[in-house]
Amino acid sequence: MQSSRGWFSFMDDSVTETLSQALQGTGEQPDREPDTEILFGNLRGSVVGLRYYTGVVNKREMVSLVRQPQNPHDRNAVMVANVYGSQVGHIKRELAASLANIMDNNLARIDGVVPFGATNVFTMPVVLSFWGTEENRHAVVQQLSSHGFKLQTGSSGTNTHAHCANAASCVGICLTLCLKNAFDSLFEDLMEDKNGEREAAVCTPLLPHQKQALSWMCVCENSVALPPFWEDKGGLFYNTLTYSSVRERPQRVRGGILADDMGLVRLWRLCEWMCDCHVSDQSLRGPVGFLQCSNLRQTDCIPRLRVCENSPGNMPAFLCLCTCVCVGKRAGSEVGAAIAAPSPSPDDTAATTTLIICPLSVLSNWLDQLEQHVRPDVRLNVYLYYGPERNRDPRFLSTQHVVLTTYNVMTADYSGSGGPLHSVTWLRVVLDEGHVIRNPNAQQSKAVLDLNAHRRWILSGTPIQNSLKDLWMLVAFLRLKPFDVREWWNRVIQRPVTVGDKTGLGNLQALVRCITLRRTKTSRVGGRPLVSLPKRSFNIEEVELTTREREEYELARTEGRATISRYVEEGSVLRNYADVLAILVRLRQFCCHPDLLGSTLSQTGVVTATPAELRERLIERLRLVLGSGSDEECPVCLSSVRLAVITHCAHVYCRPCIAEVLRTEQPARCPLCRGPIKASELVEFPQEVEEEAGGYPSENWRSSSKVDALMSSLLRLRCEDSSIKSLVVSQFTRFLSLLEVPLREEGFRFVxxxxxxxxxxxxxxxxxxxxxxxxxxxxxxxxxxxxxxGLNLTAASHVFLMDPAWNPAVEDQCVDRCHRLGQTRDVVITKFIVKDSVEENMVKIQRQKQDLVEKAFGTNPSKRKTSRIEEIQALMEL
DNA sequence: ACCGCCGGGTGCC
DNA sequence: ACCGCCGGGTGCC
Known part of the structure; x- marks a missing residue:
């Protein structure tokens, strides 16, 4: 099942997990959300029975605890295993009794570290850390103390988990994670760190980023370097994070994540190069692929969606890589693999097939690319594994150069175990749009993990969509030891990072850096821009309201001003913040179209009786503001609110941001009004709510100045050049509905x-x-x-921003959907601003915004509070 | 295990 | 001595 999109799926998952835990009882290992866990404390225990088992540990090595309810000697048995899962011993009986209770009831997650005595013969010490949710803390402490154990709290010397040193660093991390481009923040200053270009492999005009990508992929497939965090210690290999060691050399993943956020590469360029160039690599000589695909044309079952001129993502680069290898097999002769494997390892020679898995929607794209661009004088066997008549013989499949299939087909074949695709050992498996496997519980994810391959690649413009959690599946697919086991990923990476540990973030950076190639349109290679984009120009078009609109607007404005200035005088702006936001939204909507405001938003200033009623009214008001689509700002991270939650005092924050406050402040207070806040009183606001479907029948419809302005621009454009496409962007979904009417009337085809x-x-x-x-x-x-x-809308070259957002970054991001690689025309951005209105003031404030963001880092909350009030006064010209 | 614990042997100084 | 003390056997859960 496709998980729902956006940040919201983060919540879906955790809800599902909790539910499934409840249903399973003592089924699989509990899989709670490590992000929301806190450290209850540490406890020193001992591991006994060492001499009966072979598992060894190093000093400071992390160990895991595994319940053994079936143990014949003690049903409370808790086994201790090292990073590789080998048993080291057991937890001593008395302590095990207590731990068993905690583990079986999911009261806490327990981590173990052997601080010293790793070479002991009979027993060794272990420091246990207990992690869980606040509401379970008491039960855990209680359970332990009833057995005579006392949790050590605070940072005692033996605690190996670095804590948030101070609130400031927490806020820093929170900010980092709250930024929409969380993934890119992992790459700060790392952009040019890649292996650069491989000049030797290049002799025809290949674009710099193409060269870079290809050579990087080659390096990844052939590198003998150790995986991240491993050191060679004289014959023994030592992991610097888990402190574990192994005798045999840990294998680096042959592959990685190509995470370009741009429509990359013109395929023909690559193929041109593949066909014509001669490189120092002997093996690459010779022609490249003629498409020999027996069944491509008989696949009427595939919806052949129109292919865009610009191939999306990294498909072409991959095609190149895959065919390079295939091409090693020249007409008849069995030359080993080409560029991608100058020195193939023994087991690689057996497998020669690349399996490409993609969503159905891009399948035809791959087909067309293959068909169009592979040279006709070389045989390249491509088999489309799709449709009811597909050849399921693994021996047949392994004779192909490329097998192309979809996630659905693969999953259907797999159905829990095996299937033809799982009977082949692939040279290479490529996951296109790899982020679709981010949910580890999905069948397709399980099926993908179970494929046999020597090399693994993931193509994805957005490897992290919601949270760090998304990355785990990718790391697991790449078999990056020991992180392919969820526990080690959580312990070593995810939890330290979410807790705000700087070294954790550093480790994450290092990890991501060595498995990922990430380029954006601003990336540079060798000091030069990677790509040059068409120009973009930005215009503000002032819109004059009609006399009638102006009258109505002034009425609303005067009323709003009166209310707000009363709040200002009373010093209660922040207490009535939801009301203020509602007034502002109302005015903003009015600037777009008078019919935009929901009826419930129009009444303000009603004096309500009880404080409880007042609170309810404010919260309701805030829900309406958010429901309108208005892009509100989180006062903590100063970015757009994500995973909105509303406090008791009617202020809105990102869920992670307010969670951070709740964790670090005792007692926790609302960052805006300093009122007390509790986790239990937070109101979730679902991300995308369907506003009451606003069908606007043409007969009741009227226009507005802004609608007219847009329509005349669109009509003029169509007149000048009917091939120009436009994005019309608004925060207010109802406004989009309203705009449908004139578009339809003027005969515009639109989506x-x-x-x-x-x-x-x-x-x-x-x-x-x-x-x-x-x-x-x-x-x-x-x-x-x-x-x-992630959206690629390069077909458009004009952007109409219908209403200003608080956060200019959001607008930029929107514009970037079409101003990115693959854009052939100059991009023109038009922003409609109603003259003498709240919108004009918003634009002014936007200009100061970047400045404010910089100042807000490290300044005290009260400063934010005052600037907030000043902002509102500026908006209302008070 | 250079421990703890068990249980049998032993028994004033 | 229904104790203390000694020294051998013994050892995860």
Missing amino acids: RLDGTMSQRRRAQVIQEFQSHSPGSPLVMLLSLKAGGV
């Missing part, structure tokens, strides 16, 4: 993309919009929040 749409529908819409065929949509109505990272 709509907003947050409520299913992943499948989105893909369809994007595909449709990106198409260049005559009659394809000229306009896309895009909700600001749906225009997140």
Whole structure:
């Protein structure tokens, strides 16, 4: 099942996990959300029975505890295993009785570290750390103390988990993680760290980033370097994070993640190079692939979506890599693999087939690319493993150079165990749009992990979509020891990072850096920009309201001003913050279209009786503000609110941001109004809520100045050049609905993309919009929040920003959907701003915003508070 | 295990 | 001595 999109799926998962735990009882290992766990304390125990087992540990090595309820000697038995899962011993009986209770009831997750005495013969010490949710803390402490054990709290000397040293570092980390481009923040200053280009492999005009990607992939497939965090210690290999060691050399993953956030590469260039160039690598000589695909044309079952001119993602680079290897087999002769394997390891020679798995939506894309660009004088056997008639014979499949299939087909074949694709040992498995396997519980993820391959690649523009958790599946697929086991990933990477540990973040950076190639349009190679993009220009178009609109607007404004200035005088702006936001949203909506405001938003300033009623009203008001689509700002991270939660005092924050406050402040206070806040009183606000479906019948419809301004721009554009496509962006989903009417009337073909749409529908819409065929949509109505990272809308070269956002970064991000690699035209951005309105003031504030973000780092919260009030006053011209 | 614990042998100084 | 003390056997869960 496709998990829901965006940050919201983070919550879905945790809910599902809790549920499944409850249903399973003592089934699989509990898989709680490590992000929300806190450290209860540490306890010194001992591991006994060492002489009966072979598992060894090093000083400071991490160990894991495994329950053995079936142990004949003691049903409370708790086994101790090292990083590789070999048994080291057992927890001493008395302590085990207590631990068994905690573990069986999922009260805490228990980590072990052997601080010293690793070479002992009979017993060794172990420091146990107890992690769990706040509500279980008491039960754990109670359980332990009833057996006479006392948890050590605070940072005692033996605690190996670094703690958040101070609130400041926590806020720093929170900020880092709250940034939408969390993934890119992992790459700070690392962009140029890659192996550069491999000049030897290049002799035709290959674009710099193509050279870079290809040579990087070659290095990854052939490198004999140790995986990250391993050291050669005179014959023994030593892991610097877990302190474990092994005798045999840990194998680095042959492969990695190609995470370019741009429509990369012109395929023909690569193929040109593959065909014509002669490189120092002897093995690469010779022609490259003629597409020998017996069944490609008989696959009517595949929806052949129109292929965009610009191949998405890294498909072409991969095609190149894959075919390079295939091509080693020249007409008849069995030359070993080519560029990708100058010195093939023995087991590699057996397997020669590359399996490419992709979503159905891009399958036809791969096919077309292969068909169009592989040279006709070389045989390249490509088999499309799809459709009811597919050849399921593993021996046949292994004779192909490339086998192409979809996640669904592979998963259906697998159904829990095996299947033809699992009977082949592949030279290489490539996961296109690899982020689709981010949910480890999904069948397709399990199936993918079970494939046999020598080399593994992931293509994904957005490897991290929601949280660090997304990365685990990818790391597991790449078999990056020991992180392919969830426990070690959680302990060594995920939890330290979320707890705010600087070294944890450093480790994550190091890890990601060595398995990922990440380039964005601003990346540089050898000091030069990787790609040069068409120009982009930015215009603000002032919109004058009609006299009637102006009258109505002034009425609302005066009313709003009166309310807010009363709050200012009373000093209660922050207490009535939701009300203030509602007034602002109302005015902002008015600037777009008078019919935009929901009826419930229009009444303000009603004096309510009890404080409880007042609170309810404020929270309700905030829900309406968020429900309108308005991109509100989180006062903690100063970015757009993600995973919105509303406090008791009616302020809105990102869930992770407020969780951080709750964890670090005792007692916790609302960063805005300093009122007490409790985790239990937070109100979740679902990310994308369907507003009451606003069908706007043409007869009741009226225009507005801003709508007119947009329409005249669009009509003029269509007149000048009917091939120009436009993005029309608004925060307010209702506004998008309103805009449909005049678009339809003027005969514009358009599509709509907003947050409520299913992943499948989105893909369809994007595909449709990106198409260049005559009659394809000229306009896309895009909700600001749906225009997140990863979207490729290069078909558009004009962007109309219908309403200003608080956060200019969000607008930039939206514009970047079309101003990215693959864009052939100059991009023109038009922002409509109503003259003499709250919008104008928002733009002014936007300009100061970047400055404010910088200042907010490290300044005290009260400063933020005052700047917030000043901001509101500026908006209302008070 | 250079321990702890068990249980049998032993028994004033 | 229904003790203390000694010294041998013994050893995860």
